[in-house]
Amino acid sequence: MSWTKPYDENILLQNDTAMCVALSLEALVQAHLKGIEYDLDPATYVANFFGGIQPSVGEFLNFLTAKGLDAEAIYKAVTERVQMIRPDQIQNQEKAATFFRLFQTEWHVLQEHIEKYIDEDSIYFLLELAVADAASTKARLNAIKMHAANPKQRDKGLVRECWDDWQKLPERYAGKAEFARDMLAKFETLKSQPVIEGWCRAWERKT
Incomplete structure (x- = not known):
């Protein structure tokens, strides 16, 4: 099994070296059918036609056109094959x-x-x-x-659950003040009614 990342076709399409090699292979087939002499070795065209510098895909396609090949058809065949990935x-x-x-x-x-x-x-x-x-x-x-290490945070989570239940049964409390007072009675770690009401307003804004 392979544990390495599968090759991304977008990376291949943006890789001038890899694309030129793929284009060269396709060009060899077309050159053979047209009776055009063509050297498959990438080092040959890089050295002889591009001064030893790796050409871009566009530059290489222009080179193929100059050789009498159908560069557009070659590029289409290669990209279609790559995109099958x-x-x-x-x-x-x-x-x-x-x-x-x-x-x-x-x-x-x-x-x-x-x-x-x-x-x-x-x-x-x-x-x-x-x-x-x-x-x-x-x-x-x-x-x-x-x-678990912070009882207030734990109880705030429980208050949120009570608040969610209240939204399903609005008649349970007349308003935030009544809800907050009930929560103070239920949870000893909570001491501030305004704080609980503030939580309610914050939760309302998020829903």
Whole structure:
């Protein structure tokens, strides 16, 4: 299995060296069909026609045109072939995501699931999902630990739950003041009615 990042077609399209090599291969086929002499070795055209400096894609296409080749057709063939990478990557991402959901929700992942969804093309995307999930889980655990160490933060979270319930049943309290007084009675660590009312206003603005 491959643990390295799959090649990105956008990176390839922006890489002059790689694109010129790909264009050269396609040019060789066209040159053979047209009976035009063409040297496949990239070092030859870089040294002889570009002074040893790597040409841009545009410069190389102009060179192919000067050789009597159809540069537009060559470029189209290469870019179409390169862009075929993307659908495969999307499919591999979907396979990884499907397996990851199964892994998270099922008590036991079947061997057939592993064989169906995990291969050398999808394993990288599965690793990305696992790393992201681990980071998210760590953040959640840190938040839980912080709230456990700070009773006021913990109780603020509980007050928020009570506030959410109140929004579903508006008749439960006449207003923020009554709600805040009830929260003071329920949670001993809370001492300020205006503070609780301020929380309510902040939550209202976010909804």
